[in-house]
Amino acid sequence: MTVMTIGPIDAPIAVLYCGDAYVIRPTLGFMDADVMDPPYLIRASGAGRYRKRRPMMDILMAEGLHRGFDMDIIDPRRCGSAIVFAHNDQLVQLLARVQGFNRHALCVWQKTNPQPLANKHYRPDVEFYVHAWNRGYHPQGDMSDKLRVSRIGSPRGAARFDHPTTKPDDLMTKIMRNVAGERICDPFMGTGSTGVAAIRAGKRFVGIEHNPKHFETAVARIGAAIEETA
Template sequence: MTPVTIGPATLHLGDAYTLRPALGFHDADVLDPPYLIRATGGGRYRKRRPMMDQIVAEQLHTGFDMAIVNPLLCGAAIVFAHNDQLAQLLSLAQGQFHRHALCVWQKTNPQPIANKHYRPDVEFYVHAWNRGYHPAGDLAELLRVSRITSPRGPARFGHPTTKPDALMTKILANVRGQSVCDPFMGTGSTGVAAIRAGKRFTGIEHNPAHFETAVARITAAVAELERADAA
């Protein structure tokens, strides 16, 4: 499948595990992969969560294979993971990268559900880097905790787990270098933030509907940047 090129962005419709190794070195890989989630239970509230039905229908609750995080293909990796894959992810960061930090997205609007666990009021990501690719940004940007509202309604772009623009903008401010790859692009939130940060972006997504959303969002981000440059 021929990739779609939009200014400094190249978007691939296909399988991340097949395509990512062929796309070569990027300064940073930013991964928001399918989380390993127990999609059962939830009691009465579960019935009012059609989002969870979409997560199951799109197999977004099955976790991911961490072999896709390859320190030979990226200077740094920023990887989201749900609770049950976090220990494995930290072990990978410890074993394969020079240094790493555990960072937290604290949601200001967590779902009113606990499901025999804690409420989903935080999501974790690990920023792991090799020498020369340590976190970028000024002191105000080098904080590990971000308090940001989770997208609801149209801000989800038809995807059940869209990351908020404000979070991805913060994360991209901590990325050193010029080239960013997101192998689980979804609706293109990483790409939008990368383009706004003036970086080159490579994205992969296997769901055609989400891919088309990413194409539209990144096209708009590139046009916005071109208008700003022309002004």
């Protein structure tokens, strides 16, 4: 396991771990929010003639990012709130898992430029995330504010940073402005999109990623975000 600390040693702005989330997250104690974009459970075959237009799907499968994740990592005793992205096929299990929080909302990222893929299904023009919270950690944003809505419309964005599922900055910025508290953890950090949004929102960030290549990208991106906001 590698640990990278950025900022003062007694109050770091970011602490980044290269290692296994299931081992490391339980050792980190309470966070204001766990914000995660874990591996989706995806039926990666099919899509007919559109399949060859999706080379990123091959990378996604090669990295094992179609196999889902263990939802025990979402623990209402260990965080004030949790934001968790999920594929359609994971929603029933995810909604059951967040019942341990005080309340939750099912939120939608509506892609303004969805994949041209609809063989025997709807086009993948929406992705879901659940925002679940305990007392004192409810969604932030003025009531008159457009931010306090459970839907964001934004483009899917091109694949970035040599990662098949990097989340767009505007999506993560909106989400981060809804999150209560200062200490944010992303146990499936990827290239660090949650971390960049957290730093830009003036929060502190703890991230975990087991793929060394993506970990290095996250270190560089989050380091740059810290410099940019200094």
